[in-house]
Amino acid sequence: MPIYEFKCQACDHCFEKLVFVSEDEPVRCPKCNNADVKKQVSCASFIGASGLSRCAPGSRKGFS
Numbered sequence: 001m002p003i004y005e006f007k008c009q010a011c012d013h014c015f016e017k018l019v020f021v022s023e024d025e026p027v028r029c030p031k032c033n034n035a036d037v038k039k040q041v042s043c044a045s046f047i048g049a050s051g052l053s054r055c056a057p058g059s060r061k062g063f064s
């Protein structure tokens with residue numbers, strides 16, 4: 001089962017979601033319920049965005 005990483009365009013929240021082939025529902029941000037999300041290869045490459053809670057723990061330096 002493929003697990004994709006998504007990033008919410010509204011609040012920059014990164015999350016993973018199981019996506020089934022038969023599933024045709026729009027992916028929504030679990031944080032703000034926004035459907036405007038982008039599929040990511042890896043959330044780790046988006047360090048610096050605000051709201052990251054678990055995608056890049058301990059990797060946020062230089063950002064306030």
Ligand SMILES: [Zn+2]
Pocket residue numbers: 008009010011012013029030031032033034
């Ligand atoms: Zn969101």
